[in-house]
Structures are given as C-alpha cells and as structure tokens.
Amino acid sequence: MPLTPPEDPVAAGARAVVERLRAAGYAGLWAGGAVRDRVMGITPKDYDIATDAEPEEVAALFARSVPVGAQFGIIRVIHEGHEYEVARFRADGPREDARRRDFTINGLLYDPLADVLVDHVGGRADIAARTLRACGGDPEARFAEDWLRILRGVRFAARFALAIAPATWEAMRRHAPRVLEASAERQRDELARVLTGPDPQRGFALLGELALDRALVPEL
Template sequence: MKETEGQALKQHALGIVARLNEAGFEAYFVGGCVRDELLGRPVKDYDIATSARPEQVEALFQRTVPTGLQHGTVTVVVHRQPFEVTTFRKEGDYSDYRRPHSVEYIDSLHEDLQRRDFTMNAMAMDLNGRLIDPFGGQADLERGILRCVGSAQERFSEDALRMLRCIRFAAEYGLKPESGTWLALLGAAPLLRHIAMERIRAELERMLTGSDPSGAMLLLKDCRLLAHTKEKLCWARLDEIDSVGELDLRKLTRLEDRLAYLYLKLGAGQGDYDTDMRKLTFAKKQIEEVGRIVEANAWLMHELAAYTVRDAGEPSHEARELWVEAALRYGIDGLQTLRTIYKLDRNIRHAAGTDTVTHPIFTEWIRHGEAWLAEMPVARLRDLAVTGQEVLEALQGKAGPWTGKLLQALLRQAALGSLPNRKEALIQAARELYGEMQEKGIR
C-alpha cells in the first residue's frame, strides 16, 4: 500500500474512533493493525473494538453493513473503505473446535482482549496512540516470541485453526513459538481434523505467499500438523523432505509455481496432486497450472531415463528436441517455471527416481532451456501459418484421427525450426506426411 493511501486509511479509521468517543463510547484500534504499526509494517486494515452495541454503531454512521451481527460486528464504510467495528465481547464454549457457541456483549476492553489468540494480537491503541497491552504482546515481539494469551492448550482447543495461524504468524513475522505454545500445538494437533479443508487451504495459501514461505513449510514439517487433516493429503509427507528449509521459495514468484515445486518434492504424481488440491478446494485453474508443471517434469524424467539406455547423438541436440516437445505438450510458461525449479534444486530428480547429478541432458536444459523457449517460432497450433481446414482442402481428404496427428507433426517441426512457418512449406510437408500416414494405414 502506498504511503499516502495508508495515511488516508488511518485518518478515516481515526475519524471512526473519534466519533465513537464523542458519543460517549470507548473505542480502540485492536489486533493486527496495532501489531503491524508497532513493527513498522504497512497496515492493510484497521479493526476497531468498542463498548457501543451494534445498533448504536449503526445509528452513529451514515453507511454501515451488518456483516457479522451475530458476533457483534458492523462494517462502517468511509470513502468506500470498509472498517470492522466490533462490540466488546466474551465468548461461550466452543462446540466445534472452531467457533464459539454463544457471544455475550461486555463493557471491558481487558476481557475482550483476553479471548484473543496470541499476545501480539491482544493489544489495543486509543485515539492518542496510547498502547494497552495487558498480556505483554509488545515485549514478546521485541524478544521474537509468539505466545498464546493465557493457556495455549485452551486457545488451541477452542479454535483448532489457531494452530495453522501459529505457524503462519511465526514465519511471517520471524518469530519463534514459545515453548509452552509449541508443546500445546503438538499435543492438540489431532484436533485439526475438525477444521474444514477450505480453511486449511486458505492458511496454506497465506503461508506460501507470505514473507517466508520456506520457513512456514519447515515449521509444518517439524510439527507434522498436516498429518491430522480430516482428509489424507500429500502434505502429510513434508517430514520426509530433508531440504524444505534450504530452498528460498521466494525465487518462485507465483503461488502455483511454489505449489508445483512442493508437490514435486513430495513425489506427487498426476493423480496425487490433482486429488490433493481438489480436497483442499483449490480452483480448477490453479490445479491445471500446477498440473502442467508436475506432468511436464514427469514426462521429461521418463524421457531422460529412456535416453540413458540408448545410443543418442549430441546431447545438446537431443536435449533441445525433448525440451521443445515438452513445451508443446505442457506450455512454455510451465517449462520456464520447471527450469527455474531445476536451477534452484537439482535434487528435484529424486521425486521422479531419475538421477540427474551429472546427466548431460539435464545440464543442457538448465543451461539453454530459456533460450530454446525464446527461439521457438511457434508454440500452439493456432500459431501455424496454415489452418486445419486449409490442410484438408489441399489434401482433398476427409477429417479423421489422422488430421490432429498430422497437424501436431507440423507444429513440432516448425517449433524446432526444421520447417519454415510458411503456408506453402507447411502444405508441402503436409502432403509428404499424409502419404507416409496412408502407407502406414493411419486414417
């Protein structure tokens, strides 16, 4: 967020607090905005806690949205910016390890802060910038400690999702879970089976797009938390990976690229990653993008293994043909990501069972793969200077299974540069290929 936008956001939030104070109510900034301001990090949103009841908040502001009245939350909209304003509350028993069975409005800020998850999120700040920190959140941040408010065992048993939030916060803010908090997490890990898979997916996405995704994965490996989800996941095998913390996942810019790398390290095949991501409710497009990378690696490793048992020619020539073929099958973007993964982690080979330490083909992919992709004249059938209909008309043939095979053969030759991407040259090559196919009985 730009500095001017951040300043405007804060001014709008201060205006809400001031309006509540003028009306005779207590009001404070709470939670993440206080934490991030103390750390000098950009504040993305301001949450406000108040002694005013929801109907009183609605009466004070011109535009409000009843986004969470069952929990005492009203969203106040100022200059199109939403601000959550929540009445001081305490919570009843948690019946499903996720949400409280009941909520009771109260007049005590201290009691409201007491129900929160971690000390760094249980701080408040008033209109004048005075910090209210009854549980030592600021001191914990200064010591680099992540600690639950009160009994860690109770906090995790109230809401089992807090265990994943513990991992995410620790990695995001470079904190070490306090020993009692960590031991309580290990003991409460089986409670994760009560959490919906889409909530687990949301936390994983935040970890992988956060400031230290590798650190988050290392913590998940150490606590084996994902072995306790309600549906079995490939992620449960994180503890089998030796080098999770060694690779800087930030060098892979997209979430889908980071997911693909992890699935490769987990040895996930086509059925594995697809089933896994569906269980976690990832979007279809995300599954497809991860799949192109995982499947491209599987195909290339299969071809690499076959290469070792035959007398091939010049490694560079053979490597380029395989690389271009993979790009045609799985897309240029997928191959670009795969080359980055290979550069970062040559040990990715173990996932496919193919040794590539000194393999000349694998070395060529890393060395020249980017240039080979950039040099490809065509990458898809629509890039060809001739259409399927034009080929049919030139050959005076009837469409059949042979048509797609012939067009793919033309695409491959044009992509490798052995056939000019010109209509006349493509038609002539199509005639020759068609004759060969007829001799082989391909219709």
C-alpha cells in the same frame, strides 16, 4: 507508549470512526493486527476497531455499514471509501478482550485519540523478543476456542520470524490434528497464507513438525 500513525487516509478514517464512537458515548480502540504492525514498523493495510457498542448501535452512527457477523458482535463500517471492521469487545471490557485474542502480538490495543498503546498481555515485550505466545497464559484454552489458531500460529511465526514460546508450541503440537476439524475452506485459506508468505519454507517446516504437512497437502 506513543504510536502516532502517519496521516494516510486509511489511518485517518480509522481515527474518525473512533472519534464518532467516543462522541456517542461508546468505547473505541484500534485492535489486533493494525496495532501489531504499527509496533513492528509496518504500515497496516486495514484497521479493526473494538468497542462496547452493539452492532445495531454502531450501524446507527454511520451512513453505510454491513452486518458481516452481527451475531458475533461484528459489523463492517464504510467510511470515506474505506472499510473498517468494528467488533464488540469479546469479553467484559478491553482487558479481557485482549486476553481472549489468539496471540499476545495480536492482543495490543491503541487509543488513537490519546496516542496511547494499551498492552494487557505483554505483546510489546513479545514483539521485541521476537516471540509468539498464546494470550491469557493458557494456550490450551485459546486454541480450544478455535483450533485453526494453531495454523495461524504457524503463519505468524513464519511471517514475522518469531520463536514460538515453549508452552504455546507444546499445545500446538499436542492438538495439531484438531486443525482438521475446521472447515476445508478455512483450512485452505490459512494454508495459502502460510505458503504465500515471506518465508514459506519455514512455514512448511513447522507444518511438518506438527505432522500437518501431508494432512493438509495430501498430494505430497
């Protein structure tokens, strides 16, 4: 599926980052929210790039970079005044990287040089069906990797008016109390995104169904 981006400076810079990675012999694909937004017809505010290069190898290719999470394979590249997060594949190659992401809508990859959407997780179909589904066919495993993904699920369902797939919702409901194991700062930041999104009423209703409303907002 072609997904040719408009010639805005941020997208052009993201393409240039991929070009430089490829020229050096590394893989490079747009990943995550930027690809999701393009499929949904939304102009992304930022771009993430997935690669098989190590952070130090990425840093050697660009004049300016910041090791924001080098221990996790993440580095921030500053190219022509714009910042791009470049992350090593989360698993062995792009297919497993996509399967290890949180939700299928965020598991899409895109090759900006060939103008090809790479969908290993059924994300395009779920976007078309307005469905939020955990990646990899195992919601329990995806949430166990980071319990805050449950709260992210609430945010995405509210923001994009998505129905939550039954198995995904059941896992969210069963493990909702474990959201409180995340740091207070991460809880606060994610809750703020829910409540300042386009449909905070639905977001808060979902929190109530998960019995997280009073836990996250004790003053209620």
